Amino acid sequence: VTSSPGDGVLAAMAAGGMERLASELEGAGAVRFGEFVLKSGLVSPVYVDLRVIISHPALLNQVAHLLFQTTKDAGIKYDCLCGVPYTALPLATIICSVNQIPMLIRRKEAKEHGTKRIVEGVINSGETCLIIEDVVTTGSSVLETAEVLRKEGLVVTDAVVLLDREQGGGATLAKNGIRLHSVCTLTQVLKILEQQNKVASVMVTKVERFIQENISRPSEPNGTSAIKRTCKEMSFAARAELPGTHPLVARLLRLMEKKQSNLCLSADVTQSAELLRLAAVLGPSICVLKTHIDILEDFTSEVIHELRELADQHEFLIFEDRKFADIGNTVKHQYEGGVFKIASWSDIVNAHVVPGPGVVKGLKAVGQPLQRGCLLIGEMSSEGSLATGEYTGAAVKMAEEHFDFVLGFISGSRIVEKPEFLHLTPGVHMQAGGDSLGQKYLSPQEVIGEKGSDIIIVGRGILSAPNRLEEAETYRKAAWESYLQRIGVSAQD
Numbered sequence: 461v462t463s464s465p466g467d468g469v470l471a472a473m474a475a476g477g478m479e480r481l482a483s484e485l486e487g488a489g490a491v492r493f494g495e496f497v498l499k500s501g502l503v504s505p506v507y508v509d510l511r512v513i514i515s516h517p518a519l520l521n522q523v524a525h526l527l528f529q530t531t532k533d534a535g536i537k538y539d540c541l542c543g544v545p546y547t548a549l550p551l552a553t554i555i556c557s558v559n560q561i562p563m564l565i566r567r568k569e570a571k572e573h574g575t576k577r578i579v580e581g582v583i584n585s586g587e588t589c590l591i592i593e594d595v596v597t598t599g600s601s602v603l604e605t606a607e608v609l610r611k612e613g614l615v616v617t618d619a620v621v622l623l624d625r626e627q628g629g630g631a632t633l634a635k636n637g638i639r640l641h642s643v644c645t646l647t648q649v650l651k652i653l654e655q656q657n658k659v660a661s662v663m664v665t666k667v668e669r670f671i672q673e674n675i676s677r678p679s680e681p682n683g684t685s686a687i688k689r690t691c692k693e694m695s696f697a698a699r700a701e702l703p704g705t706h707p708l709v710a711r712l713l714r715l716m717e718k719k720q721s722n723l724c725l726s727a728d729v730t731q732s733a734e735l736l737r738l739a740a741v742l743g744p745s746i747c748v749l750k751t752h753i754d755i756l757e758d759f760t761s762e763v764i765h766e767l768r769e770l771a772d773q774h775e776f777l778i779f780e781d782r783k784f785a786d787i788g789n790t791v792k793h794q795y796e797g798g799v800f801k802i803a804s805w806s807d808i809v810n811a812h813v814v815p816g817p818g819v820v821k822g823l824k825a826v827g828q829p830l831q832r833g834c835l836l837i838g839e840m841s842s843e844g845s846l847a848t849g850e851y852t853g854a855a856v857k858m859a860e861e862h863f864d865f866v867l868g869f870i871s872g873s874r875i876v877e878k879p880e881f882l883h884l885t886p887g888v889h890m891q892a893g894g895d896s897l898g899q900k901y902l903s904p905q906e907v908i909g910e911k912g913s914d915i916i917i918v919g920r921g922i923l924s925a926p927n928r929l930e931e932a933e934t935y936r937k938a939a940w941e942s943y944l945q946r947i948g949v950s951a952q953d
Contacts, residue, residue: 478644481526482652484519486659488512491649493663497694497702497879505666506646508623510594511547524554526643527592527620534641536618539587540564542579544605547594551622555592564589566605568861578608585613593621596640598676599629603636604857623649628676646671693947696722696914699879708777708807708833709867709882715775716747716915722908722943723936724748724779724884726919730755732763738928739767743774745932748808748884750779750917753800764805771807780806783837787815788822796826803827810835810870813855820858824865835884838869872902874912886917890934904935908942915939 485491489512496507513520531538540562543552549565556563564581589609593602596619606616616638624630624642633640650667653659699705700713716722725746727738735756739749749771753759771778780802784791791811796803803809803826811819813836823834838855856876859866868882869875875883889901907913916939918932925931 477522477526478648479652479656481522481644482649483656483658484516484522485510485513485649486653488516488519491653493659493667497698503694505663505670506650508595508625508646510622514550520550521554523594523622523643524551524558527551527622528555528559530620530641530643531590531618534618534620536590536620536641537588538590538618539584540581540614541590541592542566542605542609543592544594544601548592551594552592564609566608579612583612583614586615588615588617591616591619591638593619595623595625596621596629596633596642597625597627599632599638599640602629602633602638602640606636606638626671627674632676694879695947695949696943702880704863704880706833706863706865706867706880708831709880712747712777712882715777719744719747719775720940721745721747721936722915722939723932724750724915724917725922725932726750726781726886726917727923728752728755728919729923730757732756732758732760736763736766736770738923739770739774739776741929742922742932743770743776745929745936746774746776748777748779748915750781750919751806752781753802754782759799761801768805777807778805779808779810779835782809783812784809784819784823785812785814786819788818788825790822791815791819792822792826795823803830803832806832808833808835808867810837812837813851813858817858817861820862820866824862828865833867834865835868835870835882836866838871838875839873868914870917871913872911873907882915883913884915884917885911885913886919888916888918888935889921890938904938905942908939909946912946914943 490508490510492507492509493505494507496504510523513523541552541556542564543549545566545568552563555561562582564579564583567578567580591602591605596602602619609616618639618641619633620641622643624640624645626645626647630640647668650659650664654661654664695717696713697717700710705713723746725738725742725748727735727749729735729738735751743749756763767778782794782802784794786794794802795809809823809827809832811823811834813819820834827834836855836859838852852871852875855869859869859876859881863880868884870884870886872885872887873883885902885907887901888904888907890903891901902911904916907916916935918935922928922931922935
């Protein structure tokens with residue numbers, strides 16, 4: 461769906477401009493070859509990072525010129541221009557300054573003071589805004605910017621990009637009413653560098669295969685873009701070592717590998733003695749114990765003290781399934797105070813995104829100094845749940861904006877391709893189906909192997925069994941073997 465280079469760009473190519481561009485991008489380290497872990501968790505043989513060109517003024521100007529020439533060649537009509545934050549901002553600034561075009565700046569997050577605007581500049585509702593981007597892979601960043609601009613009353617019909625990685629971004633944008641115009645494609649750059657003997661033909665073939673095997677398809681029913689996962693995925697241990705992984709996520713991933721368990725027990729019991737008995741007996745089999753502390757009929761602070769000792773002894777994290785859903789100031793008090801003082805003992809809590817980012821900010825103010833973390837509810841396992849589509853997208857966006865406190869999601873499947881985030885899925889049972897109250901069940905194999913989740917949450921499937929330990933081990937083994945199969949490791953390994 462990406463448009464071909466226009467006459468001006470073709471002329472530049474004929475004059476050797478494209479060859480010079482490819483060479484300078486490679487020389488500046490903007491295009492590199494080897495093994496690189498992408499945000500999706502896939503290991504790519506090529507890495508494109510145009511952030512480095514800000515330290516190369518001549519190259520920065522050259523890229524900006526080619527982007528503007530592409531807009532002219534395509535005959536795009538627009539009133540103002542907006543660069544996708546952050547790499548495209550200096551490019552957009554140069555284009556607008558040199559060519560006297562009104563510019564808008566989209567913030568990643570609205571200010572909490574002053575005008576509290578998320579788009580800076582003079583906005584005239586009904587005008588057409590052109591989006592400038594450096595690299596497009598799935599098109600998600602362009603779509604996020606387009607959504608913000610459209611909410612401000614602007615029309616968005618086109619986006620111009622320097623490099624199209626040819627992994628489905630054009631098709632996704634087209635489905636959302638945006639034409640993508642590229643200065644060049646990754647394949648074109650590869651061929652030029654191969655001709656210049658700057659990359660071996662075997663590497664070119666490897667990159668071309670990677671592109672074809674990892675093409676994103678336009679949004680699925682839940683509104684997220686899915687990556688065709690044909691490459692071997694990262695192990696939990698490898699994800700724990702990523703620089704962007706939250707310390708609590710890293711700790712959990714390491715103990716999951718150590719215990720060979722990605723099982724979370726949902727201990728929905730009403731008596732403290734039973735809760736502690738479950739923690740003591742099943743603790744060695746689980747990585748997380750999920751509580752509903754407010755349903756205990758005999759709660760005392762001593763119960764929490766004993767539960768924490770068992771968590772430390774058996775190496776599992778405690779997750780209080782509180783589902784916070786109020787304004788920031790209220791959840792702050794609910795989290796740190798009251799009878800339960802949840803922040804003092806629970807490693808993880810969760811929250812709905814309905815109240816907006818204030819709910820995360822309120823929880824973070826209390827939990828972050830204590831090295832706690834939060835899961836956002838991205839999807840629910842009950843029939844007729846409204847946590848789909850735009851709701852799920854909002855949860856992902858909020859998580860990305862607060863990655864220093866949000867650990868991941870409660871969801872029915874993997875909803876974002878970033879290995880730093882965890883996905884925990886409830887409603888898991890050995891036999892798929894449902895109950896009379898609308899709960900839908902999926903098997904461990906479906907949840908981990910097919911839907912790409914990380915941890916299964918099991919309650920009644922274990923609690924209703926005659927031998928709870930034996931049943932817990934059955935779930936643990938099923939989930940762990942599904943994980944091993946997903947990353948391409950045999951159970952014997």
